[in-house]
Amino acid sequence: KAGVTQTPRYLIKTRGQQVTLSCSPISGHRSVSWYQQTPGQGLQFLFEYFSETQRNKGNFPGRFSGRQFSNSRSEMNVSTLELGDSALYLCASSLAGVTGSTEAFFGQGTRLTVV
Amino acid sequence: SQQGEEDPQALSIQEGENATMNCSYKTSINNLQWYRQNSGRGLVHLILIRSNEREKHSGRLRVTLDTSKKSSSLLITASRAADTASYFCATDPGGSYIPTFGRGTSLIVHP
Numbered sequence: 001k002a003g004v005t006q007t008p009r010y011l012i013k014t015r016g017q018q019v020t021l022s023c024s025p026i027s028g029h030r031s032v033s034w035y036q037q038t039p040g041q042g043l044q045f046l047f048e049y050f051s052e053t054q055r056n057k058g059n060f061p062g063r064f065s066g067r068q069f070s071n072s073r074s075e076m077n078v079s080t081l082e083l084g085d086s087a088l089y090l091c092a093s094s095l096a097g098v099t100g101s102t103e104a105f106f107g108q109g110t111r112l113t114v115v
Numbered sequence: 116s117q118q119g120e121e122d123p124q125a126l127s128i129q130e131g132e133n134a135t136m137n138c139s140y141k142t143s144i145n146n147l148q149w150y151r152q153n154s155g156r157g158l159v160h161l162i163l164i165r166s167n168e169r170e171k172h173s174g175r176l177r178v179t180l181d182t183s184k185k186s187s188s189l190l191i192t193a194s195r196a197a198d199t200a201s202y203f204c205a206t207d208p209g210g211s212y213i214p215t216f217g218r219g220t221s222l223i224v225h226p
Contacts, residue, residue, distance in 0.1 A: 043203065045215060045216075088155065090158065104160065105160065106150075106157035
């Protein structure tokens with residue numbers, strides 16, 4: 001079956017702009033989580049959506065937001081970009097809550113560079 | 116701070132040797148998972164061990180879990196150059212479905 005697809009793979013934006021990243025989970029997975037990965041902070045949890053509802057949220061400012069559609073596809077948006085937002089953004093999908101397993105399947109990530 | 120912390124931060128070995136990485140965590144967990152990440156790419160799930168399990172094997176991988184010490188280890192036997200990657204442990208603090216990651220161990224296997 002198809003894996004987790006993230007688009008775009010690479011993105012260069014200017015400070016102050018906004019950006020939208022997309023994630024298509026594995027078919028049948030209702031949980032989608034987003035992570036930010038930087039060399040200094042490692043993998044930081046942004047938020048998780050389950051059946052179109054934000055179920056958990058990490059410690060990020062309100063400039064970071066997301067949503068999930070009825071087909072489980074998810075988008076995350078970052079407004080008023082800052083240089084420090086440059087990172088690899090990873091999306092993970094899982095069954096979570098159905099089998100009790102939290103095995104997550106990750107996409108290849110979107111590399112965002114803010115200049 | 117991170118829930119899980121891997122040790123060592125970096126490990127350099129020769130092909131054929133065994134590689135051992137450790138993970139310590141702070142709060143009670145339901146599961147602990149290990150992931151691999153090749154440079155700049157997504158994470159690949161390796162193995163999940165539940166809190167009531169002590170040891171699990173998958174091919175050349177062996178994972179142990181000691182809940183009394185809040186620690187886990189990942190052993191890769193007979194390492195190969197293709198094992199070069201960063202390895203992360205992820206825990207889901209009790210009641211949460213969110214894998215929380217450590218900073219990872221960077222493994223380099225020299226051919």
